Amino acid sequence: MADDRAAGDAIQRNQRLLTRALLVCGAMFLFGFACVPLYRIACEHVFRNKIYNTADSAKGFSVDESRWVTVQFVGNVNSQLDWSFAPEQVTMRVHPGAVNDAWYDAANKAQTAIVGNAVPSIAPSQGSPYFNKIECFCFTEQVLKPGESRRMPVKFVVDPKLPKTIDTLTLSYTFYNNRPATKKLADHTQAAQPPNS
């Protein structure tokens, strides 16, 4: 009798432990996914300007006319994207603190409309925090119809605090095919015009 009661207790304790452990597992599984927004928040707010150069306003920068910085422009297209894409100017000489405009050209060579996204990078990476893009085609998705071409601006300021050892910055973009968005666009246009028309 007493043995049976003890055994029953043990089963109950084991069951309680099992439930709790499974809850921990479920929570940790969700934590894996919660990392996605957490990571974004960490990068954009906590480590802001340390890894990513967010578009700070040019306010507060005074132009340093005594100094010249060369900015080089590069444009690449990922092999999965049938576009042409290139900078209009190869280099510019700018004063730190001054607002400048540069232009890129893109054209869709494919037979379908495609959504593209450009991902920027700055070399050398030590200079990256000091390169501020105020306006950029890389901030948004770019949609190009078949054969369409577009002239796209980048407005930027080089921070006067750019270390003295750096006199050249390279701004490079890679354009990728944003497949999910392209597919959504295709589905949309198909729904809008019935296939038999």
Added chain:
Amino acid sequence: MTTHATAHHDDHHDDKPHGFLHRWVYSTNHKDIGTLYLIFSFIMVCIGAAFSGVIRTELMKPGLQFVQPYFFNEMTTMHGLVMIFGAIMPSFVGLANWMIPMMIGAPDMALPRMNNWSFWILPFAFCLLLGTLFVPGGAPAGGWTMYPPLSIQGGDSVAMMVFAIHLMGISSIMGSINIIATILNMRAPGMDLLKMPVFVWSWLITAFLLIAVMPVLAGAVTMLLTDRYFGTSFFNAAGGGDPVMYQHIFWFFGHPEVYIMILPAFGIISEIVPTFSRKPLFGYQAMVYALASIAFLSFIVWGHHMFTVGMPLGGELYFMFATMLIAIPTGVKVFNWVSTMWGGSLTFEAPMLWAIAFIVLFTIGGFSGVMLALVPADFQYQDTYFVVAHFHYVLVTGALFAIIGAIYYWWPKWTGRMYNETWAKVHFWWSAVFVNVLFFPQHFLGLAGMPRRIPDYNVAFADWNFVSTIGAYGMYLTPFMFFFILWHSKKHGAPAAARAWEGAHGLEWTVPSPAPFHTFSTPPVIRDEDLAHGDVSH
């Protein structure tokens, strides 16, 4: 559902179920399931070793001789996955199954039916994983760390790999819950937590690590799957995702994972060393606290695998110092093992030899780890053979040596027979020499700049690669030696006494050898002198 299943049949009689199906496939007996786990891991070690054979043979000389680069990458990936998830982890679970109930005076594991499931999921998981070798597009080839975008560019083996990892995760989680329930709820009266053997402690802590991080890995690979097949962009830069985020999530799992593979080994060494030193373990409580602090620290150092991704300087410094902190509790353990031996009346039977080799060689791996933890140095070492040398010292001469030592140590208890000491010593010395011939030169290669995961290399690296491959060929004989020593012992070994080793303490040595099918059906009366760590007044 599974929880209702306590051992219902054969509770009251001692004979084993008859027939292969009933004895093994439906098994709910902790000893049989432990045996299954150990046999499974042995098969996986052999398969993983075969994969590494392809790697080392191709690398014996510069140039491409035997395999295509893509197949080479499949081999490095599969070798890592099979060894980690198929060999090291299941063999520790097998040892836990065999020993934990006997060490704490419990009749069986707390949830025996679930125990059966945890094991029998594994063969399916590995059929799925190994099956990728035969599908169009080939096996996964992006490395065991599965970094996107590379890892999701192969054929449909991506999906098979992800599902295999889900299954392994479920298996480990169920196994861990069972171990926690057994240790917390099934101890014999008088077996206080701080009287438990260190092996049991190490598994309790490991099991908590497992249930905390295996689900995170499951989440990460699920995201890989949806990125590949369902148009999400978690890690896809074009869609606004970030591939570096995968590395953060993966290593949040990955670093605790490396400690999952070493904490039970710490436990094993803490059992073997006192037995053959004929002295109680030095600093029992310090050992337990060191285990707990290592486990805690393992959650906050993952960034040391990612120093070169472009982290902010503050992050680099934080991860560097936090990582170096782990060396402190690890050092405590090494000092306590050495102090246990100090002044003891040592004998050097095979289990002790493996344990001493563990202490020396694992420490070398720890030192190379501290070198890798230095950010400026790691910028040079990252992704070179130095990293490969580091983790093989901690995993092969660390985890695997401890497992082999444990098998020699408890084999007489399992089978009732002694093994041949001479041949076991040959096995040991052969392994001790060749494992260093295999892995030590990889330090030099890494420092000289040879990258990991490449099938061809600069001729400047030729000599040490040749030496390393010779070491590998020497090591490939050791599974055969081990198998024949154990097989011979099972057939012809001398009978073992209940206390097979003169200096052994602990409840497992109070039951006959071989241990009967059911032990401690009624809880034992615990006398302090039976316990390995009965005297906690120190």
